Amino acid sequence: MTEGVSRPTLEAVAARAGVSRATVSRVVNGGDGVREPLAERVRQAVAELGYVPNQAARSLVTKRHDAVAVVIAEPETRVFTDPFFALQLRGISKELTAHDNQLVLLLTEGRDDHARVARYLAGGHVDGALVFSLHLDDPLPGLIHDAGVPTVFGGRPHWGDQVAGSTRPTGEDPGVVYVDCDNRGGARAAVRHLVGLGRTRVAHLTGALDQTSAVDRLDGYRDVMAEVPGGNDPRLVVESDFTPAGGERAMRGLLDRCPDVDAVFAANDLTALGALRVLRASGRRVPEDVAVIGFDDMLPVAMEADPPLTTVRQEIEEMGRLMARLLLRGLAGGRDRTGTTVASAPAGGVILPTTLIRRASA
Amino acid sequence: MTEGVSRPTLEAVAARAGVSRATVSRVVNGGDGVREPLAERVRQAVAELGYVPNQAARSLVTKRHDAVAVVIAEPETRVFTDPFFALQLRGISKELTAHDNQLVLLLTEGRDDHARVARYLAGGHVDGALVFSLHLDDPLPGLIHDAGVPTVFGGRPHWGDQVAGSTRPTGEDPGVVYVDCDNRGGARAAVRHLVGLGRTRVAHLTGALDQTSAVDRLDGYRDVMAEVPGGNDPRLVVESDFTPAGGERAMRGLLDRCPDVDAVFAANDLTALGALRVLRASGRRVPEDVAVIGFDDMLPVAMEADPPLTTVRQEIEEMGRLMARLLLRGLAGGRDRTGTTVASAPAGGVILPTTLIRRASA
């Protein structure tokens, strides 16, 4: 661990090139309005001295940081057993990098961290925030909103959508920007596929219902089942929690109450995995006796399952990219001279499509 | 996406409290040498105005950033199908947060990104770096070393350890600090367990051998097998790549050449998963006919495998914490008045122990 000596400043470059600081600054920041021979001399000096601008000094005057925070609020362990966030991060990172922005990662483990994050965001260290908050009762979105930082949410946030039955939730804050996948549409496609297979007793193992994704998938299931004769048997819906253990539990309960079930739509791949195991243990064959579909296309789980899982894929990385792009666009487009951000990002949500991936389980 | 108005400055707080800027600064930074009544007035003003220090201005004078970069160099997809980095990140984040440091995440996808990262690090935006680079031929560690930023590596880096047979690799750069798990010892424990079970034909499916972890695990396997009669049959070692598909391929090859194999130590859980499937397809029972052990204790893979996987667990999150702690300690301890870092972090590597987790597969 060695420390370099103090780095050259604009001043030093200016001296070396025999110009003023302002000229160097111009060249370094794009070089408009500097004649070529001079600009070249400056670039020379920059290269020779290995000059790198001091970001702190720059931010101090520009009030820009070229940095955005990624806030992941997840007290549960799910984040860390699921490549979901890793993929989102990759997408975000790629997009940010392409626009010379840095990614400041803020992980929160619970209530205590919320204050810290809110303070950081309110402190104006970053130009904007990308926020993941999966739980309906999470105060973080509100805190962040109050912090007044331009924000894009990952996954539909909960505000004011008590009416779970509507396609576009009522009371949605028009100023809130978010990116999500088409949970409801994906669920519909899955259940339709099952019904199309001729299955008549199609069950649903839900996700944790304090997350909008779980609610939306349940809604999608109901959309289709409402049109199927005998499809609204409430016993076919079992609440679970997105985990394999939860999937097992739910599947066992389901088998008890509805031994005649011939298809299962699980809220995610992990849940499907648990269901698969219980089905196997019960002597049922998949997909012959019971067809199973998951959600996420979480690799390697889906592909390595036995049998390989038919599932609804969401383009996770693309969601990340999109979030970053929306935020950056908002930042670039915004800000009139009073410092107020001009509305330029699309308000409301952007929903990415899902695709049904057919493998062996359904 | 709304923008707040400009935030209060030190000046404003000073005016409000009726003191000088210097006094406010003292209170904000710990408050030594300010008498209580006055200090309290300042704290009042800070609270009333909701003052948060401007980090850019502060960094400009202190030359500290209270931020460290986490560099993850991983062109492969492995990072994103494996909760490994997510867990490390969590550990790092916790430790950093506890010391009021921010985490700047730098993901690299290939050579192009290396220059960018090197520039960023050399640019003095962060106080130090935590670097993950899994591949032996990766130029990044070298670049980072040249950048002169205090650094702690995750996983033993490759420099000068061509002599794979020694416990402490010769030629190890004494200035390099890294944290790793005891890959070799863990491998030994796994293989010893297999041998203790009475297995005589114990095979090893290696990881990608351009990664030190794979090499070390192979070495551990060889350590034990060298003492077993007939243990150095080269056909029992099959090169693989840490993926399930690779595990399948390797296992098939192994079965062809050594149908009498009765135990397999896979370089990681994913590889074991592939092996498990091939074994099942070949009609062999696990563990009765062939015992299988993995490495990582990667959940949910290991626990949800069929049968649940006996494996070598490494404390991934703890490794992350430790890396951060070492870096921070080096930063805090270091720096005499000339700005040169005083050696205070332990040179060389810190190796965390592994534990064998017994489940059903061996």
Place this chain on the structure above:
DNA sequence: ATGAAAGCGCTAACAT
């Protein structure tokens, strides 16, 4: 113990 003042390195008016 407190205040006054000098920058940290940079950008952005404003001159020329």
Place this chain on the structure above:
DNA sequence: ATGTTAGCGCTTTCAT
């Protein structure tokens, strides 16, 4: 087109 200059908000001597 280029140079001069005034800060950005903070910490840190140096006086008092």
